[in-house]
Amino acid sequence: MDDSLPARTQPRIHTAPRTDVSQDQGKFRIHFNFPGRAVPDHDDHGYGPLATVVESFMDPGTFIRMHQHRNEEIVSWVPDGVMRHDDRQDNALVTDPEHLMVMNAGSGFWHSEETLADDPPLRMLQIFVRPHSLDLEPGIQHEPIPDPVPNEWRHLFGPEGTDAPLSVRNDVDCHDCRLEADATTTLPSRSGWHTYLYVFDGAVDVGEESVGYTESALVTDESEVPVTATEDSTVVAFTINPDAPVTRQGTIGR
Template identity: 85%
Template sequence: MNDSPSARTSSRIYTAPRTDVSQNQGTFRIHFNFPGRAVPEHDDHGYGPLATVVESFMDPGTLIRMHQHRNEEIISWVPDGVMRHDDRQGNELVTDPDHLMVMNAGNGFWHAEETLADDPPLRMLQIFVRPHSLDLEPGIQHEPIPEPVAGEWRHLFGPEGTDAPLSVRNDVDFYDCRLTAEATTTLPSRPGWHTYLYVFDGAVEVGGKAVGYTESALVTGGDDVAVTATEDATIVAFNIKPDAPITRQGTIGR
Protein backbone atom coordinates (compact mmCIF):
# COMPACT_ATOMS: atom_id res chain seq x y z
CA MET A 1 0.00 0.00 0.00
CA ASN A 2 1.46 3.34 -0.93
CA ASP A 3 0.66 6.91 -1.84
CA SER A 4 2.08 9.81 -3.79
CA PRO A 5 0.97 13.15 -5.15
CA SER A 6 -0.11 13.07 -8.79
CA ALA A 7 2.55 14.59 -11.03
CA ARG A 8 -0.10 16.63 -12.87
CA THR A 9 -2.51 17.67 -10.15
CA SER A 10 -2.77 18.49 -6.48
CA SER A 11 -4.85 15.36 -5.89
CA ARG A 12 -3.35 12.66 -3.70
CA ILE A 13 -3.52 9.06 -4.91
CA TYR A 14 -3.48 6.03 -2.61
CA THR A 15 -3.31 2.52 -4.06
CA ALA A 16 -4.25 -0.79 -2.45
CA PRO A 17 -3.57 -4.42 -3.46
CA ARG A 18 -6.19 -7.12 -3.88
CA THR A 19 -8.06 -7.63 -0.63
CA ASP A 20 -7.14 -10.48 1.71
CA VAL A 21 -10.56 -10.41 3.39
CA SER A 22 -12.69 -13.18 1.91
CA GLN A 23 -15.26 -15.87 2.64
CA ASN A 24 -15.51 -19.22 0.88
CA GLN A 25 -18.86 -20.98 1.06
CA GLY A 26 -18.09 -23.45 -1.73
CA THR A 27 -20.27 -22.46 -4.68
CA PHE A 28 -20.52 -18.88 -3.31
CA ARG A 29 -17.34 -16.91 -2.65
CA ILE A 30 -16.79 -13.24 -1.80
CA HIS A 31 -13.89 -10.80 -1.46
CA PHE A 32 -14.44 -7.62 0.56
CA ASN A 33 -12.79 -4.43 -0.70
CA PHE A 34 -12.70 -1.72 1.96
CA PRO A 35 -11.99 1.71 0.43
CA GLY A 36 -10.94 3.30 3.72
CA ARG A 37 -8.09 0.83 4.16
CA ALA A 38 -6.23 2.38 1.23
CA VAL A 39 -5.49 5.46 3.35
CA PRO A 40 -2.86 5.03 6.09
CA GLU A 41 -4.21 5.64 9.62
CA HIS A 42 -7.76 6.08 8.31
CA ASP A 43 -10.01 5.04 11.20
CA ASP A 44 -12.82 3.53 9.11
CA HIS A 45 -12.76 0.48 6.83
CA GLY A 46 -15.28 2.31 4.63
CA TYR A 47 -14.89 5.76 3.16
CA GLY A 48 -17.72 8.13 4.02
CA PRO A 49 -20.98 6.66 2.68
CA LEU A 50 -19.23 3.89 0.69
CA ALA A 51 -18.96 0.95 3.10
CA THR A 52 -17.53 -1.85 0.96
CA VAL A 53 -17.30 -3.15 -2.61
CA VAL A 54 -17.73 -6.94 -2.66
CA GLU A 55 -16.46 -9.12 -5.51
CA SER A 56 -18.92 -12.04 -5.56
CA PHE A 57 -18.71 -15.41 -7.33
CA MET A 58 -21.64 -17.83 -7.78
CA ASP A 59 -21.21 -21.17 -9.53
CA PRO A 60 -24.06 -22.47 -11.73
CA GLY A 61 -26.80 -24.04 -9.64
CA THR A 62 -26.21 -21.93 -6.51
CA LEU A 63 -29.02 -20.74 -4.22
CA ILE A 64 -28.54 -18.14 -1.48
CA ARG A 65 -31.67 -18.61 0.56
CA MET A 66 -34.05 -15.88 1.67
CA HIS A 67 -32.37 -13.52 4.15
CA GLN A 68 -32.84 -10.01 5.45
CA HIS A 69 -30.84 -6.80 5.06
CA ARG A 70 -31.40 -3.64 7.08
CA ASN A 71 -30.12 -0.07 6.90
CA GLU A 72 -27.96 -0.35 3.80
CA GLU A 73 -28.25 0.28 0.06
CA ILE A 74 -27.11 -2.80 -1.92
CA ILE A 75 -26.27 -2.45 -5.60
CA SER A 76 -25.73 -5.46 -7.87
CA TRP A 77 -23.56 -4.77 -10.95
CA VAL A 78 -23.30 -7.74 -13.31
CA PRO A 79 -20.97 -7.13 -16.29
CA ASP A 80 -21.39 -10.70 -17.57
CA GLY A 81 -23.77 -13.56 -16.77
CA VAL A 82 -27.02 -13.38 -14.80
CA MET A 83 -28.04 -13.05 -11.14
CA ARG A 84 -31.61 -14.15 -10.35
CA HIS A 85 -33.42 -12.40 -7.51
CA ASP A 86 -36.68 -12.97 -5.71
CA ASP A 87 -38.07 -11.31 -2.58
CA ARG A 88 -40.98 -11.21 -0.20
CA GLN A 89 -42.50 -8.33 -2.18
CA GLY A 90 -43.16 -10.77 -5.03
CA ASN A 91 -40.41 -9.60 -7.38
CA GLU A 92 -38.64 -12.10 -9.62
CA LEU A 93 -35.85 -10.19 -11.36
CA VAL A 94 -32.84 -10.98 -13.54
CA THR A 95 -29.83 -8.69 -13.26
CA ASP A 96 -27.43 -8.95 -16.20
CA PRO A 97 -25.22 -6.66 -18.34
CA ASP A 98 -28.34 -4.78 -19.48
CA HIS A 99 -29.83 -4.15 -16.02
CA LEU A 100 -28.78 -2.77 -12.64
CA MET A 101 -30.45 -3.49 -9.31
CA VAL A 102 -30.53 -1.38 -6.15
CA MET A 103 -32.05 -2.74 -2.94
CA ASN A 104 -32.82 0.15 -0.62
CA ALA A 105 -33.06 -2.09 2.44
CA GLY A 106 -34.28 0.54 4.88
CA ASN A 107 -36.02 -0.95 7.93
CA GLY A 108 -35.89 -4.43 6.44
CA PHE A 109 -35.85 -6.20 3.05
CA TRP A 110 -35.90 -9.99 2.52
CA HIS A 111 -34.48 -11.49 -0.68
CA ALA A 112 -32.84 -14.57 -2.21
CA GLU A 113 -30.29 -14.94 -5.03
CA GLU A 114 -29.80 -17.82 -7.43
CA THR A 115 -28.02 -19.10 -10.49
CA LEU A 116 -29.56 -21.99 -12.42
CA ALA A 117 -27.63 -25.09 -13.40
CA ASP A 118 -27.41 -23.95 -17.04
CA ASP A 119 -26.43 -20.36 -16.20
CA PRO A 120 -22.79 -19.35 -16.73
CA PRO A 121 -20.45 -18.88 -13.76
CA LEU A 122 -21.16 -15.48 -12.24
CA ARG A 123 -18.67 -12.84 -11.13
CA MET A 124 -20.18 -9.51 -10.12
CA LEU A 125 -19.82 -6.59 -7.73
CA GLN A 126 -22.20 -6.01 -4.86
CA ILE A 127 -21.77 -2.51 -3.53
CA PHE A 128 -22.83 -1.47 -0.02
CA VAL A 129 -23.69 2.19 0.59
CA ARG A 130 -24.43 3.57 4.06
CA PRO A 131 -27.70 5.51 4.03
CA HIS A 132 -27.98 8.95 5.57
CA SER A 133 -30.70 7.85 8.03
CA LEU A 134 -31.83 4.72 9.82
CA ASP A 135 -34.99 2.71 9.17
CA LEU A 136 -35.98 4.34 5.89
CA GLU A 137 -38.76 2.92 3.74
CA PRO A 138 -37.56 -0.27 2.01
CA GLY A 139 -37.83 -0.78 -1.73
CA ILE A 140 -36.15 -2.10 -4.84
CA GLN A 141 -35.09 -0.56 -8.16
CA HIS A 142 -34.37 -2.68 -11.23
CA GLU A 143 -33.82 -0.74 -14.43
CA PRO A 144 -32.27 -1.09 -17.89
CA ILE A 145 -28.98 0.74 -18.30
CA PRO A 146 -27.45 2.30 -21.43
CA GLU A 147 -25.22 0.27 -23.72
CA PRO A 148 -21.55 0.77 -22.81
CA VAL A 149 -19.42 2.84 -25.16
CA ALA A 150 -15.70 2.07 -25.15
CA GLY A 151 -13.72 4.80 -23.43
CA GLU A 152 -16.76 6.54 -21.92
CA TRP A 153 -17.99 6.52 -18.33
CA ARG A 154 -21.57 5.36 -17.73
CA HIS A 155 -23.31 7.05 -14.79
CA LEU A 156 -25.31 4.18 -13.27
CA PHE A 157 -26.44 5.33 -9.84
CA GLY A 158 -26.25 8.49 -7.81
CA PRO A 159 -27.89 10.37 -4.96
CA GLU A 160 -31.63 10.90 -5.21
CA GLY A 161 -32.48 13.65 -7.68
CA THR A 162 -29.56 13.10 -10.08
CA ASP A 163 -29.87 12.02 -13.73
CA ALA A 164 -28.51 8.50 -13.03
CA PRO A 165 -30.84 5.59 -13.91
CA LEU A 166 -31.00 4.46 -10.24
CA SER A 167 -30.50 6.17 -6.90
CA VAL A 168 -29.15 5.61 -3.41
CA ARG A 169 -29.91 7.51 -0.25
CA ASN A 170 -26.55 9.14 0.29
CA ASP A 171 -23.86 11.08 -1.58
CA VAL A 172 -22.25 8.46 -3.83
CA ASP A 173 -22.14 8.38 -7.65
CA PHE A 174 -21.19 5.20 -9.49
CA TYR A 175 -19.68 4.87 -12.98
CA ASP A 176 -18.21 2.10 -15.10
CA CYS A 177 -15.93 2.25 -18.14
CA ARG A 178 -14.33 -0.14 -20.62
CA LEU A 179 -10.92 0.87 -21.96
CA THR A 180 -8.90 -0.73 -24.71
CA ALA A 181 -5.15 -1.03 -24.17
CA GLU A 182 -3.36 2.35 -24.28
CA ALA A 183 -6.64 4.31 -24.22
CA THR A 184 -6.89 7.16 -21.70
CA THR A 185 -9.83 8.74 -19.92
CA THR A 186 -10.25 11.18 -17.04
CA LEU A 187 -11.39 9.93 -13.65
CA PRO A 188 -14.88 11.23 -12.77
CA SER A 189 -14.69 14.00 -10.18
CA ARG A 190 -16.78 16.57 -8.35
CA PRO A 191 -15.51 19.59 -6.38
CA GLY A 192 -15.02 18.66 -2.74
CA TRP A 193 -15.65 14.94 -3.37
CA HIS A 194 -13.15 12.07 -3.51
CA THR A 195 -13.00 9.13 -5.94
CA TYR A 196 -12.49 5.40 -5.39
CA LEU A 197 -11.52 3.29 -8.43
CA TYR A 198 -11.58 -0.50 -8.65
CA VAL A 199 -10.13 -2.55 -11.52
CA PHE A 200 -12.57 -5.36 -12.31
CA ASP A 201 -10.56 -6.65 -15.28
CA GLY A 202 -7.24 -5.75 -16.85
CA ALA A 203 -4.84 -3.11 -15.57
CA VAL A 204 -4.52 0.68 -15.64
CA GLU A 205 -2.38 3.57 -14.51
CA VAL A 206 -4.08 6.22 -12.37
CA GLY A 207 -2.20 9.49 -12.42
CA GLY A 208 0.85 7.48 -13.49
CA LYS A 209 0.50 4.89 -10.69
CA ALA A 210 -0.03 1.22 -11.63
CA VAL A 211 -3.32 -0.37 -10.50
CA GLY A 212 -3.72 -4.00 -11.56
CA TYR A 213 -6.45 -6.64 -11.69
CA THR A 214 -8.75 -6.41 -8.60
CA GLU A 215 -6.60 -3.62 -7.14
CA SER A 216 -7.93 -0.19 -6.26
CA ALA A 217 -7.04 3.47 -5.86
CA LEU A 218 -8.48 6.27 -3.76
CA VAL A 219 -8.03 9.81 -5.08
CA THR A 220 -8.54 12.74 -2.73
CA GLY A 221 -9.12 16.13 -4.27
CA GLY A 222 -11.21 17.13 -7.26
CA ASP A 223 -8.55 17.74 -9.92
CA ASP A 224 -8.49 15.91 -13.25
CA VAL A 225 -6.59 12.62 -12.98
CA ALA A 226 -5.79 10.54 -16.07
CA VAL A 227 -6.59 6.82 -16.22
CA THR A 228 -4.69 4.91 -18.93
CA ALA A 229 -5.25 1.23 -19.71
CA THR A 230 -2.03 -0.79 -19.84
CA GLU A 231 -4.15 -3.69 -21.18
CA ASP A 232 -7.84 -4.00 -22.02
CA ALA A 233 -9.64 -3.06 -18.80
CA THR A 234 -13.04 -2.80 -17.15
CA ILE A 235 -13.05 -0.31 -14.29
CA VAL A 236 -15.57 1.21 -11.91
CA ALA A 237 -15.39 4.50 -10.04
CA PHE A 238 -17.26 6.04 -7.14
CA ASN A 239 -17.48 9.77 -6.45
CA ILE A 240 -17.91 10.10 -2.69
CA LYS A 241 -18.73 13.09 -0.48
CA PRO A 242 -16.36 12.19 2.37
CA ASP A 243 -18.12 14.19 5.06
CA ALA A 244 -21.70 13.17 4.17
CA PRO A 245 -23.85 12.17 7.17
CA ILE A 246 -23.82 8.37 7.47
CA THR A 247 -25.31 5.53 9.49
CA ARG A 248 -23.30 2.42 10.33
CA GLN A 249 -25.86 -0.21 11.26
CA GLY A 250 -26.14 -2.11 7.98
CA THR A 251 -26.43 -5.90 8.04
CA ILE A 252 -23.17 -6.23 6.06
CA GLY A 253 -22.02 -2.77 4.99
CA ARG A 254 -21.36 -1.30 8.41
Protein backbone atom coordinates (compact mmCIF):
# COMPACT_ATOMS: atom_id res chain seq x y z
CA MET A 1 0.00 0.00 0.00
CA ASP A 2 1.26 3.47 -0.87
CA ASP A 3 1.43 5.40 2.43
CA SER A 4 1.47 8.66 0.48
CA LEU A 5 -2.18 8.14 -0.46
CA PRO A 6 -4.85 9.28 2.00
CA ALA A 7 -6.89 6.50 3.58
CA ARG A 8 -10.35 6.15 2.13
CA THR A 9 -12.89 7.40 4.63
CA GLN A 10 -15.79 5.05 5.19
CA PRO A 11 -19.22 6.72 4.96
CA ARG A 12 -21.05 7.32 8.21
CA ILE A 13 -23.88 4.79 8.16
CA HIS A 14 -26.21 4.43 11.14
CA THR A 15 -28.48 1.37 11.07
CA ALA A 16 -31.66 0.79 13.03
CA PRO A 17 -33.73 -2.37 13.66
CA ARG A 18 -37.42 -2.58 13.04
CA THR A 19 -39.27 -0.12 15.24
CA ASP A 20 -40.83 -1.19 18.53
CA VAL A 21 -43.32 1.69 18.38
CA SER A 22 -46.65 0.44 17.07
CA GLN A 23 -50.41 0.68 17.41
CA ASP A 24 -52.82 -2.22 16.95
CA GLN A 25 -56.40 -1.24 16.18
CA GLY A 26 -57.44 -4.69 15.03
CA LYS A 27 -58.00 -4.43 11.28
CA PHE A 28 -55.70 -1.38 11.11
CA ARG A 29 -52.14 -1.65 12.42
CA ILE A 30 -49.18 0.72 12.17
CA HIS A 31 -45.45 0.70 12.93
CA PHE A 32 -43.67 4.04 13.33
CA ASN A 33 -40.12 4.30 11.95
CA PHE A 34 -38.28 7.33 13.32
CA PRO A 35 -35.21 8.23 11.23
CA GLY A 36 -33.65 10.34 13.97
CA ARG A 37 -33.46 7.36 16.30
CA ALA A 38 -30.85 5.76 14.07
CA VAL A 39 -28.28 8.34 15.23
CA PRO A 40 -26.92 7.91 18.79
CA ASP A 41 -27.79 10.82 21.09
CA HIS A 42 -29.87 12.53 18.40
CA ASP A 43 -32.37 14.76 20.22
CA ASP A 44 -35.19 14.41 17.68
CA HIS A 45 -37.17 11.31 16.70
CA GLY A 46 -37.39 12.74 13.19
CA TYR A 47 -34.53 13.86 10.99
CA GLY A 48 -34.85 17.38 9.68
CA PRO A 49 -38.07 17.64 7.67
CA LEU A 50 -38.68 13.86 7.63
CA ALA A 51 -40.79 13.21 10.73
CA THR A 52 -41.64 9.52 10.44
CA VAL A 53 -42.14 6.70 7.95
CA VAL A 54 -45.16 4.62 8.96
CA GLU A 55 -45.67 1.03 7.87
CA SER A 56 -49.47 0.65 7.71
CA PHE A 57 -51.62 -2.47 7.42
CA MET A 58 -55.32 -2.53 6.54
CA ASP A 59 -57.28 -5.77 6.37
CA PRO A 60 -59.98 -6.16 3.70
CA GLY A 61 -63.16 -4.41 4.78
CA THR A 62 -61.48 -1.75 6.94
CA PHE A 63 -62.88 1.77 7.29
CA ILE A 64 -61.04 4.64 8.98
CA ARG A 65 -63.60 7.35 9.57
CA MET A 66 -63.27 10.96 8.48
CA HIS A 67 -60.57 12.76 10.50
CA GLN A 68 -58.46 15.88 10.21
CA HIS A 69 -54.73 16.43 9.71
CA ARG A 70 -52.99 19.77 10.17
CA ASN A 71 -49.53 21.09 9.42
CA GLU A 72 -48.02 17.99 7.86
CA GLU A 73 -47.42 16.58 4.38
CA ILE A 74 -48.62 12.95 4.14
CA VAL A 75 -47.47 10.74 1.28
CA SER A 76 -49.24 7.42 0.63
CA TRP A 77 -47.05 4.86 -1.17
CA VAL A 78 -48.82 1.62 -2.10
CA PRO A 79 -46.58 -1.02 -3.73
CA ASP A 80 -49.37 -3.61 -3.92
CA GLY A 81 -53.13 -3.52 -3.38
CA VAL A 82 -55.34 -0.42 -3.09
CA MET A 83 -56.08 2.31 -0.58
CA ARG A 84 -59.37 4.17 -1.08
CA HIS A 85 -59.55 7.82 -0.07
CA ASP A 86 -62.50 10.20 0.39
CA ASP A 87 -62.40 13.78 1.65
CA ARG A 88 -64.55 16.84 2.22
CA GLN A 89 -63.45 18.26 -1.15
CA ASP A 90 -65.46 15.47 -2.84
CA ASN A 91 -62.39 13.55 -3.97
CA ALA A 92 -62.84 9.78 -4.27
CA LEU A 93 -59.35 8.50 -5.07
CA VAL A 94 -57.71 5.08 -5.33
CA THR A 95 -54.00 4.88 -4.56
CA ASP A 96 -52.32 1.78 -5.94
CA PRO A 97 -48.96 0.74 -7.45
CA GLU A 98 -49.58 3.07 -10.42
CA HIS A 99 -50.49 6.17 -8.39
CA LEU A 100 -49.05 8.22 -5.54
CA MET A 101 -50.99 10.51 -3.23
CA VAL A 102 -49.69 13.54 -1.33
CA MET A 103 -52.00 15.21 1.14
CA ASN A 104 -50.66 18.68 1.87
CA ALA A 105 -52.68 19.15 5.05
CA GLY A 106 -51.68 22.74 5.76
CA SER A 107 -54.25 24.59 7.86
CA GLY A 108 -56.50 21.51 7.90
CA PHE A 109 -57.60 18.64 5.66
CA TRP A 110 -60.33 16.06 6.43
CA HIS A 111 -60.25 12.60 4.89
CA SER A 112 -61.18 8.94 5.37
CA GLU A 113 -59.50 5.72 4.24
CA GLU A 114 -61.01 2.37 3.31
CA THR A 115 -60.44 -1.08 1.89
CA LEU A 116 -63.41 -3.02 0.56
CA ALA A 117 -64.22 -6.56 1.60
CA ASP A 118 -62.98 -7.93 -1.73
CA ASP A 119 -59.77 -5.84 -1.76
CA PRO A 120 -56.50 -7.64 -0.95
CA PRO A 121 -54.77 -7.10 2.40
CA LEU A 122 -52.93 -3.80 2.26
CA ARG A 123 -49.39 -3.04 3.41
CA MET A 124 -48.18 0.45 2.53
CA LEU A 125 -46.03 3.33 3.70
CA GLN A 126 -47.43 6.63 4.91
CA ILE A 127 -44.64 9.19 4.98
CA PHE A 128 -44.94 12.28 7.16
CA VAL A 129 -42.96 15.38 6.17
CA ARG A 130 -42.75 18.48 8.35
CA PRO A 131 -43.62 21.57 6.28
CA HIS A 132 -41.45 24.67 6.37
CA SER A 133 -44.31 26.89 7.59
CA LEU A 134 -47.52 26.56 9.58
CA ASP A 135 -51.07 26.81 8.24
CA LEU A 136 -50.24 26.62 4.55
CA GLU A 137 -52.99 26.25 1.95
CA PRO A 138 -54.41 22.70 2.15
CA GLY A 139 -54.67 20.52 -0.92
CA ILE A 140 -54.19 17.09 -2.36
CA GLN A 141 -52.14 15.61 -5.23
CA HIS A 142 -52.96 12.25 -6.80
CA GLU A 143 -50.97 11.42 -9.89
CA PRO A 144 -49.76 8.46 -11.96
CA ILE A 145 -46.11 7.59 -11.42
CA PRO A 146 -43.66 6.05 -13.91
CA ASP A 147 -43.51 2.28 -14.15
CA PRO A 148 -40.67 0.87 -12.04
CA VAL A 149 -37.56 -0.35 -13.87
CA PRO A 150 -35.70 -3.18 -12.11
CA ASN A 151 -32.49 -2.05 -10.39
CA GLU A 152 -33.12 1.64 -11.09
CA TRP A 153 -34.27 4.38 -8.74
CA ARG A 154 -37.67 5.93 -9.48
CA HIS A 155 -38.27 9.54 -8.38
CA LEU A 156 -41.56 9.82 -6.50
CA PHE A 157 -41.72 13.21 -4.82
CA GLY A 158 -39.53 16.17 -4.01
CA PRO A 159 -39.61 19.80 -2.89
CA GLU A 160 -41.88 22.25 -4.67
CA GLY A 161 -40.45 23.55 -7.92
CA THR A 162 -38.48 20.41 -8.82
CA ASP A 163 -39.14 17.92 -11.60
CA ALA A 164 -40.51 15.27 -9.22
CA PRO A 165 -43.94 13.83 -10.12
CA LEU A 166 -45.42 15.17 -6.84
CA SER A 167 -44.22 17.70 -4.29
CA VAL A 168 -43.98 18.38 -0.58
CA ARG A 169 -43.39 21.70 1.08
CA ASN A 170 -39.92 21.08 2.45
CA ASP A 171 -36.54 19.69 1.47
CA VAL A 172 -37.12 15.94 1.06
CA ASP A 173 -36.74 13.87 -2.09
CA CYS A 174 -38.02 10.29 -2.26
CA HIS A 175 -37.04 7.44 -4.59
CA ASP A 176 -37.90 3.75 -4.63
CA CYS A 177 -36.15 0.80 -6.25
CA ARG A 178 -36.88 -2.86 -6.93
CA LEU A 179 -33.47 -4.52 -6.67
CA GLU A 180 -32.96 -8.04 -7.93
CA ALA A 181 -30.82 -10.40 -5.86
CA ASP A 182 -27.08 -9.58 -6.23
CA ALA A 183 -27.80 -6.34 -8.12
CA THR A 184 -26.06 -3.15 -6.96
CA THR A 185 -27.08 0.47 -7.25
CA THR A 186 -25.81 3.71 -5.69
CA LEU A 187 -27.79 5.28 -2.86
CA PRO A 188 -29.40 8.57 -3.95
CA SER A 189 -27.49 11.56 -2.63
CA ARG A 190 -27.39 15.32 -2.93
CA SER A 191 -24.71 17.80 -1.93
CA GLY A 192 -25.12 18.86 1.69
CA TRP A 193 -28.03 16.49 2.28
CA HIS A 194 -28.25 13.13 4.08
CA THR A 195 -30.04 9.93 3.01
CA TYR A 196 -32.38 7.63 4.94
CA LEU A 197 -33.09 4.19 3.46
CA TYR A 198 -35.93 1.85 4.48
CA VAL A 199 -36.08 -1.81 3.41
CA PHE A 200 -39.72 -2.55 2.64
CA ASP A 201 -39.02 -6.08 1.40
CA GLY A 202 -35.92 -8.25 1.23
CA ALA A 203 -32.45 -7.43 2.55
CA VAL A 204 -29.55 -5.30 1.31
CA ASP A 205 -26.01 -4.31 2.13
CA VAL A 206 -25.59 -0.55 2.45
CA GLY A 207 -21.87 -0.02 2.09
CA GLU A 208 -20.50 -2.53 4.57
CA GLU A 209 -23.66 -2.63 6.73
CA SER A 210 -26.37 -5.29 6.42
CA VAL A 211 -29.92 -3.94 6.52
CA GLY A 212 -32.75 -6.47 6.64
CA TYR A 213 -36.51 -6.56 6.20
CA THR A 214 -38.18 -3.43 7.72
CA GLU A 215 -34.82 -2.17 8.97
CA SER A 216 -33.31 1.17 8.00
CA ALA A 217 -30.06 3.06 7.55
CA LEU A 218 -29.16 6.74 7.71
CA VAL A 219 -26.11 8.01 5.82
CA THR A 220 -25.00 11.31 7.31
CA ASP A 221 -22.46 12.43 4.74
CA GLU A 222 -22.28 12.81 0.98
CA SER A 223 -20.36 9.63 0.13
CA GLU A 224 -21.36 7.53 -2.85
CA VAL A 225 -22.67 4.43 -1.08
CA PRO A 226 -23.39 1.14 -2.89
CA VAL A 227 -26.61 -0.71 -2.12
CA THR A 228 -26.47 -4.42 -2.98
CA ALA A 229 -29.47 -6.73 -2.67
CA THR A 230 -28.76 -10.03 -0.93
CA GLU A 231 -32.22 -11.17 -2.08
CA ASP A 232 -34.95 -9.62 -4.22
CA SER A 233 -35.71 -6.36 -2.41
CA THR A 234 -37.85 -3.23 -2.46
CA VAL A 235 -36.21 -0.19 -0.87
CA VAL A 236 -37.26 3.43 -0.39
CA ALA A 237 -34.69 6.23 -0.01
CA PHE A 238 -35.18 9.78 1.24
CA THR A 239 -32.61 12.51 0.64
CA ILE A 240 -33.04 15.13 3.34
CA ASN A 241 -31.72 18.62 3.95
CA PRO A 242 -30.85 18.32 7.66
CA ASP A 243 -30.68 22.11 8.01
CA ALA A 244 -34.06 22.90 6.45
CA PRO A 245 -36.40 25.04 8.60
CA VAL A 246 -39.15 22.84 10.00
CA THR A 247 -42.39 23.10 11.93
CA ARG A 248 -43.33 20.47 14.51
CA GLN A 249 -47.05 20.90 15.03
CA GLY A 250 -48.38 18.15 12.75
CA THR A 251 -51.28 16.00 13.88
CA ILE A 252 -49.07 12.88 13.73
CA GLY A 253 -45.77 13.82 12.12
CA ARG A 254 -44.45 16.09 14.82
